[in-house]
Amino acid sequence: MNSTIYTTPPSHPSSLFPNITLCKTIKHLKQVHAHMIKTAQIHDPLAAAEVLRFCALSNNRDIHYARKVFDQMHQPNCFSWNTIIRALAESNDDGKPLAALLLFFQMVCDASVDPNQFTFPSVLKACAQTSRLKEGMQVHGLVVKYGLDSDEFVVSNLVRMYVMCGVMKDAHLLFIRNLIEFEEGDEVVRNNKKKEEGNVVLWNVMVDGYVMLGSLVLGEFGAARELFDSMPQRSVVSWNVMISGYAQNGLFKEAIEMFREMQMGDVCPNYVTLISVLPAISRFGALELGKWVHLYAEKNGIEIDDVLGSALVDMYSKCGSIEKALQVFERLPRKNAITWSTIIGGLAMHGRANDALDYFSRMERSGVTPSDVTYIGVLSACSHAGLVDEGRSFFSHMVKAVGFEPRIEHYGCMVDLLGRAGHLEEAEELILNMPIKPDDVIWKALLGACKIHGNIEMGRRVAKVLMDMVPHDSGSYVALSNMYASSGNWEAVADVRLMMKEMDIRKDPGCSWIELDGEIHEFLVDDDSHSRAKEIHSMLDEIANQLRLIGYRPDTSQVLLNLDEEEKESALQYHSEKIAVAFGLICTSPHTPLLIVKNLRICEDCHSSMKLISKIYKRKIVIRDRKRFHHFEHGSCSCKDYW
Structure with a gap:
């Protein structure tokens, strides 16, 4: 490898090994590693640590190789222990976070090197990812033993561990104690702006915890909002947590209001903000706000990649501007199965079945493999246009040629397709012969078809199934009542309305x-x-x-x-x-x-x-x-x- 002039400070280990710093791939690193082994340079703890750092934490990481490098180190220093534990803890591969915990316990048992403030955050992250509360509490004890329970980064990860393990009470106690210690500290600390800014991470962790709890218990969103409103300072992460939390739990209006409030402050939206708020904008059909988001991304240099691009295509489709959705789609530099499925679903929603099927053909010609979600869009397009034969053909092709196991959504599309077209008996037969248990959405599709085609006998039968399945859902009662009313059977209408009253079932208002x-x-x-x-x-x-x-x-x-x-x-x-x-x-x-x-x-x-x-x-x-x-x-x- 050619030598070069480097500017890294001499005190930094990487400055001593420019041949490692210049590596672009793991293959290059392995060549350097082999040379170090041959020349015995690998016995230098700093050299070995740099090899480990590259293969464990660089963009070209190879954790399996990193683990081999670590296992061959004679007496790894604290930096090396921290490097491999961090790499394992941050891995998305199954089993790696648990391996990080086991390695940490080995570090503690060997007692040759003491863990420091850079060790515990990774260990606590591994506990959080594996939901190991008992081990997390043991690690908490070690944090106290080593006197690191006042380190903000360590404390933030401790709180996150309790949050991720669902123990909000302990997380809250630790959070409050940390705030009290901060407020009661000496004058220098209390007036240190950097200390206050660092504290925002801890606040974000707690807000995120209450948002996650709110996903399970809706009332807890109030606690998240109350804590958010109390924050002395908010980062873009603070806003993103609240916006995404609202949007992901169907509180779309609140998500949009939060986004508007964010714009009035001094924190600018980022890529994650836009991804989080676009589903809420789509739900309300707020086209002008969606256009603003799109323009903001372009003006501020936020990359419109396949993820943000798909969100924009979905937004424009659901906000009624399918032409703009097509423009965004065509301009995307990369298109994957998600982006193709989004535009096909958008075209289907707008009743442009032939265009949806054309885009499906283009997708296949471009070499992108359709996903099961793609077929939902294709079948939906057939349903909206009454293309019964085409729908049957696509469903059969998906199962027999592609080999997809139909999901409940695919069966739902087929029932909707057949029911709208008047093939009620075939739709009912499909439901009864499904290999998976039909849900209430599928039965509602058939009930709606019965109403359209005036088949009261089948409608009564389907409504009975729905009343047993979801007894407090107003949909089946209202549909049955409407069918009776359309035939002038007001006595039967009165019976259904009385049943709803007795069960305190109320119709969703238009x-x-x-x-x-x-x-x-x-x-x-x-x-x-x-x-x-x-x-x-x-x-x-x-x-x-x-x-x-x-x-x-x-x-x-x-x-x-x-x-x-x-x-x-x-x-x-x-x-x-x-x-x-x-x-x-x-x-x-x-x-x-x-x-x-x-x-x-x-x-x-x-x-x-x-x-x-x-x-x-x-x-x-x-x-x-x-x-x-x-x-x-x-x-x-x-x-x-x-x-």
Whole structure:
């Protein structure tokens, strides 16, 4: 290897061995190692430690080789022990963290070298990863024995160990004790800004612990938020923990609010922040905020790799801008199975089945192997477009040619595909012959198909299965009640409603929301709580009059209540998506597209009305309901009335 001039300080071990420093691969390192063995230079503890450091901790690490190097060391120093323990503790391979613990206990038993403040963080991390509380408590005792229980880095890892082992009480006690010691320290320490900044790590660990606990017990999110609000200083990690915690547990509104609050402070979002908040933005269809995130990444040099790229594609797809999703996808420098599956799923959601299947073919031609998630998107595309034969063919190919074991989601797509197309008996037979136990989602898909096609007999049978499976879920009761109502059987409707009342089961209210000027406005059915409610109701009346002028009459068969005709018409007028559209019309300039997100499936009357409203007001109206997107423009819908 050529010699070179190096600038590393002479006191640093690596400066003594530039041939190791210049290694680019493990293969190069092995050549240097062999030369050191041949020349007996390897007996120098510093030389051996540098070889170990490279193969254990460099970007080209080889932990198996590192372990061999360590085992051949005659009397490894503390640095070498710390290096191999850290490498094992940080490995994602099964068994390596446990090996780190065993090696640490060997270090303690040999007693030739005492552990120091750099040893314990790795050991505690290994305890946390393996959930070994008993061993972690023993390590805690050693921390105290060696007088390191005031070292911030060690204490932070101690607290994290208790957090990861689910012992929040002990973690909290240790956290409080550390804060008290800090506050009661001498004047120099109390006024040391660096000490305060270092403490933010400990706060982050505790907040993260309460967030994780909140994933199991929802009420604990309050404890996490209270602790977060009490932090004397917050790092980007502090914000990321809260944003991702909210988003991953379905508290999407709180995640977005936290992200907005972050922007008002002096901490800038980073790559992890964007990855964390994009799912929440997707859930609410907050397109403008999603665009801001995309622009922020570009302006601040945050790499839009396959992970962030997939999140952006998903966001644009779910926020109604499938064209922008396609643009982001095409610009990605690298595409993997996740990015391909995301765009295929997005196209399926927008009813662009042929495009979804074309992208699937492109994916195969590009050499990327489709995953089982990819096939969910393909089958979903077939379902939304009524491509029954194609769906059957893809399902068969996935099982017989590719060799994937179908997941519950694949069966769900097939039941949905067959049910929508009216093949109810085939769908039911598929459910009954599945090798895995069907869940309530699959039975709900069949129940929905029974409602669409008016098969009350099968619907009653399926509803009974669901009532036994999920007795407090309102979906099956409401669907059965609606089927009875559509056939005019009000006595049966009353029986179902009475059953719901006795069991205290309440129907989920229809809810729609629209984002305007960065703010999300939510509306329920017959909602008059908005500050501009009078204007909204006035616009709803105008819309109703405009619809009557062109001969449209409300489809009162969609009102599944025993009301007179006038009351039914009034009920239809105040569906949540109509209120959201009316609000959008009065708040935006002419020709501005409107995006509405709805928690339930859009009803037939609203669907028919939206087609005409788009024509009357010359607006593109995009509605994302529970199942898919509807693009209303010039009096027609992208779904071609098949949904």
